[in-house]
Amino acid sequence: MNRLFLLVLFGFLSLCVFGQTPNSNYDEELAKELGADDYGMKKYIFVILKTGTNKTEDKAFIDSCFAGHLSNIKRLVEEQKLIVAGPFFENEKDYRGLFILNVDTKEKAIEILKSDPAIKEDLLSSELFEWYGSAALPLYLEASDKVWKIGY
Template identity: 50%
Template sequence: MKNSLFILVFFLFALISFSQETEVKFDEKLAKSLNADEYGMKKYVFCLLKSGTNKTASKEESKKLFEGHMANINKLAKEGKLVVAGPFMKNDRNYRGIYVFNVETIEEAKALVETDPAIKANLLEAELTPWYATAALQETLKIHDKIARTKM
């Protein structure tokens, strides 16, 4: 009987402790600094980069344009306008990479896309769409800098 009572009490305490929700600590200052809404989310513009129509560029010209493409990515990231960028692995859809712009409108994103030399030269084509995601995404680059041994 004592063992049964002990087991019952043990399970009740376990049930109570597991059923209590973990307290989430809302950081109002951080939320405001990231322009988060009440859900911790915000608007971005997602950009899908595809192969462009320019199929005649020489290897040397393409290399120079893609060096400018990378420099532009780094510039936009430092300005806080680009929160995520990266290439796709080889695929059969002509998808080349993505950008996530830290802007709210397609018009703002178009202006940023026009600063990319590879897009200007039609080596890449940009498809833009509004996107709603966590405001914390903006912190990704700070973390990346801490884990990248070699800088691009």
Template identity: 60%
Template sequence: MKYVLTIVALFLIKVAFAQSESPDFLQGTWKMEGKESYEHWDKLNGNTLKGFSYKLKDGQIVIAEYLDISKEANKITYTATVLDQNHGVGVDFLGTKTDSVFIFENPQHDFPKIIMYQKLNDNEIFVQVSDGQQKGFSYKMRKQRPQVAHKDTTVSNPNFDPILAQKLGGDDFGMKNYFLVILKTGPNKTTDKDFINQSFRAHLDNINLLAQNGKLIVAGPLGMNVYNYRGIFILDNIPSIEEAKEILQTDLAIKNELLDYEIFNWYGSAALLEYLPFSDKIWKSKP
């Protein structure tokens, strides 16, 4: 009862803006007290937590929903995608933080309108789901020790790793949507060497920054060709082509029109993300 009273009080707190912190304490597998219901969370990068909830039936996993917590600037968003509901479209909840409590709200949604996670200690969390008034429920979850992934009866691949698949954000085919950018020579024909060098130095620095922020996973130059194509980017975690174009304008060589680009939707393996940790271990010097 004391937890319910605590959360009711927290719901009355009005926070002026969403905090930029994310609930990293959620990483791992959690079991609902007294039930065979679980949540598993992975930290995909500095801005994204990926998770899914599932139940065990006859010792096998049955996934109920996919979860995502992402932060950008001062906004943190919780997205729940429930299987066989809402045509596969996720529902967003805007997050705020008070001490060890994260509250995610969507007043326009029918139910729930509020989802709350509170860290009790390193091994326990308290969760409440509510309409903000009388309807709702709450429960405690306890952290589980690492274990072999449960078997999903919908899977035909004997090597399927559901935790890895969810971490990488792949669909049932292990694929996901990206933006493929082909860089080409731009219309600016300046011969100012200092201007060119500064622009391309910033171009390389921006590549590193986008990679660190989880927005770019592949970049590299192309050999000489008749199309004046210079290189490629593969952009990730970007919801629309308009936002992708805005992000490309952070590249000074593109902004200064030394480079131009063509951009395409590209459907490729979600496993591309796995190469990034290894790529950081094999270079001797950066360009």
């Protein structure tokens, strides 16, 4: 019985060690530039934006904050700190949108979020999560800039 167990264990370990196949398309320079680990992944901060506690009805104030919110998004994209942003459709959880920030700690993300007027004025609040995704995600930005026809 012990021999059978050792044989099965050895077979399993062999598959784990020798069963991995190298990627013939691997670009070491690009992987290093993007901060990829051996799996082509890295940590980001995923942010869910929710309706904030500020219930003002001052339309001019709200419009000003959200204009600043959109300008801030544009600036963060240009700085490659913000990789993905977009609104949610209406939902029962008051989720308004999401960000994927190209930083590796919640502390860095909080500093970035402080620059957003809608968050600063509590029109939006945020929940932050560490997220493990493709290190190539920042490359999406170049393509995304080529597919929109009408700006905001």
